[in-house]
Amino acid sequence: MMHFTLAQLAEILDAELIGNADFPVNGLATLGTAQPYQVSFLANMKYASQLDTCQAGAVILHPDQAAKFGGNKLLMANPYLGYAKLSALFAPRTSFAGVHPTAVVAQSAQLAADVVLGPGVVIGEHVRLDEGVQIGPNCSVGDHSVIGAHSRLAANVTLYHGVTMGQRNLVHSGAVLGSDGFGFAKDGADWIKIHQLGGVTIGDDVEIGAGTTIDRGALDDTVIGNGVKLDNQVQIAHNVVLGDYTAIAGCTAIAGSTTLGKHCTIAGACGITGHLQIADGVHVTAMSLVTHSIKQAGAYSSGTSLDDNNKWRRNAARFKQLDQMAKRVKQLEQQLQQTN
Amino acid sequence: MMHFTLAQLAEILDAELIGNADFPVNGLATLGTAQPYQVSFLANMKYASQLDTCQAGAVILHPDQAAKFGGNKLLMANPYLGYAKLSALFAPRTSFAGVHPTAVVAQSAQLAADVVLGPGVVIGEHVRLDEGVQIGPNCSVGDHSVIGAHSRLAANVTLYHGVTMGQRNLVHSGAVLGSDGFGFAKDGADWIKIHQLGGVTIGDDVEIGAGTTIDRGALDDTVIGNGVKLDNQVQIAHNVVLGDYTAIAGCTAIAGSTTLGKHCTIAGACGITGHLQIADGVHVTAMSLVTHSIKQAGAYSSGTSLDDNNKWRRNAARFKQLDQMAKRVKQLEQQLQQTN
């Protein structure tokens, strides 16, 4: 287990240390559970009262809150960011090193000297894996794919052929990149497959969640921008373009050829239909359906709110009469006007 | 194929046998398709008329229905439970035994003597696999994970490091346990990853469906109680806590740090947002969105009912005027009061 002194942490965080510079810690914990060998943080003021009894060896605090904790403290403007930065120090490292003898690597593949391939990994023809790439057990990387420096695949990830990703990416287990887009032409009753000849292009610093699927493009590539974060079980259809730093929560599906701008945040379980243009800075709330392009930044929603099932049944039945009800209201207004 | 006499089945079910105790059967089928060598059951009264022509070698019946079938019968209060219990007898067993020579097991892993590992399985450092554990082809189990006695993983399951599960669990193919929770801190335009340092703790008698994902906790563990049943493609975010015997149908997503009580039943394709508390015994109907905590047991719903697309378009357009319509109704009431 890694140990750090508070002086080291203050330097990493560019924080002001008040307390014992040589104090050693080896982990992170919440205010309520932290032990003396752990660091904690106050990011949400509703937990401030926990500082009174907090056992942490040090706490990351906003300078305004410094007086509230008597022990060692690391003061910085954004304690939540401090927590994020320290979390990297205490994350466990993979126990695999080098290329496992059970990995199957095509002759034409180009691997940097320090690439790590777990057991059962399969690397196709003409694949390029840059320095520091780590690939977990039983992953498959298709022909002509490229994985940039220091990118990592967890176990059981699938890349089809022609998937190109930049540096420092992290792809979680069960994710599938480069599967065929869902494209068929009607020929009478029959569906004729449109073979998907484009690829997938992924930028730098992208994280892709477990079970997330990103289809290859029909002719041009599906494109994932820099700094994009996709949660688990997200579905990205062919020729979608995701702008830089856009983040999408779990189980959201985006249909083909839709473009999202930069810095969008799409909540979980949303649907976005195909061929739309979504502006930069759009936020969509959970389980909303987007069926038209959005030109302005802002927050958008659809659906109805949760209710007791009995009440909901009555209201949902009335929803089906809503157009009729609107006409009746209009008629009442006209009648009343005539009456008066 | 396994054969049982009706006397054996009566004993297993604690049922009253009326008929030939030595009659042999080797399978289960519905009333409409059962052959003389199969057992059937009547659990739903709408199928009662099928008893007249049923060919089954025996039928499990509630005592009140006994007179309706002329053949061999097994009488018990809950025939559906009888069917469930017999289904275990006729389920096929895996054809793998022992540790396959292509499995890769870390030196520090502790395996009980009778553990079954299929081809291509990868077991990390310090993993513990208890007696009777069976792991299907090409699964990966990360460092320091623990799988309790008689738990089974189907093919292509992924456990990250630090996933602990109890006894008699069943995890289906494509499931991913212990992937990183979706956590980032904003640093200007950039997302800084919050490394997920917690694990996943799973109780006993849990079933986890195909393609279901359960993220590891940020600091503390994500927790799945005893007897929990998760269908396919369920998404459980970091630090969710699921109470004992709660069952969740396919494609439902639960966001981070939400706690569900015991004996909840969540239908398919629901969304439950983060940091909520859901009481014991809550039922949520299909495709509902839960955005606030629920303090009382009961059934809850959101959404609207299916309608002809043309009618729906008109009503959905009116939904966007609903607040305005409510104000117009209020105004009508006031005007009418003044008129009278």
Add this chain to the structure above:
Amino acid sequence: MMHFTLAQLAEILDAELIGNADFPVNGLATLGTAQPYQVSFLANMKYASQLDTCQAGAVILHPDQAAKFGGNKLLMANPYLGYAKLSALFAPRTSFAGVHPTAVVAQSAQLAADVVLGPGVVIGEHVRLDEGVQIGPNCSVGDHSVIGAHSRLAANVTLYHGVTMGQRNLVHSGAVLGSDGFGFAKDGADWIKIHQLGGVTIGDDVEIGAGTTIDRGALDDTVIGNGVKLDNQVQIAHNVVLGDYTAIAGCTAIAGSTTLGKHCTIAGACGITGHLQIADGVHVTAMSLVTHSIKQAGAYSSGTSLDDNNKWRRNAARFKQLDQMAKRVKQLEQQLQQTN
């Protein structure tokens, strides 16, 4: 890279060629990006103006549009179908051949002479793989499963035991076929597993998307008809029956024992509850919930339309008063009638 002359393409497409019969092309591209060595097509009239500057070596056009392009052209009634047919010519082939030495094949399995098994593939007892079957890296095929001629599994596909599929199927990575249906009987507080003894039967010419899950039947089989197309992350529960040529877009979930007719098109992120009968030719729009059987072909919808979050909040609050509002409108009508 494969080259074709325009004469060859005209023959494949049964199209009329106007231009240089010997002109060689080696790929497909959109009107806006096509190079002289590529073919393009005009299927959507909104792109017709791009013909003026299009650099393609040939364009597939409806005869009515022939005059709009000066270069080589292939004339046919359905240019989109022409594009689909040509796409097959330019799709890359897998680089694996034969049975990879790391594949693990049970002694009792029957493999046609030309079957291709990638590295790490696991084939169970009594499996039958017909001529031309190709199975990608790290797939697992359970005991007694059957894969018909020229069917292909991409990498990391899982078939449980007793999954039977016909000819020319394509199954994408991460798909799971034959996992247990979600069935339990209540025994007091406890859930007793109903072991799923049915299988999965899949017709010919079926495509199954990445991460899609199809559960095995409880007693009878789950059935997927001929020509069915399933997009990514679709969930098909036990004993669902999908009629021929039905197509289902990404992330849609169908609950147990529901039957869909032929030629249905279900958009993405829909939910269809259990034990329903859906007629032939039904179309359901995105993210709709189907909770009752549908007897007539047509388009169906549920949900509400996207709106600005602030407006949506007010309207969603009014939805909860809708039944009350309907009663108030009724009362107003009665009062006004009395007044007049």
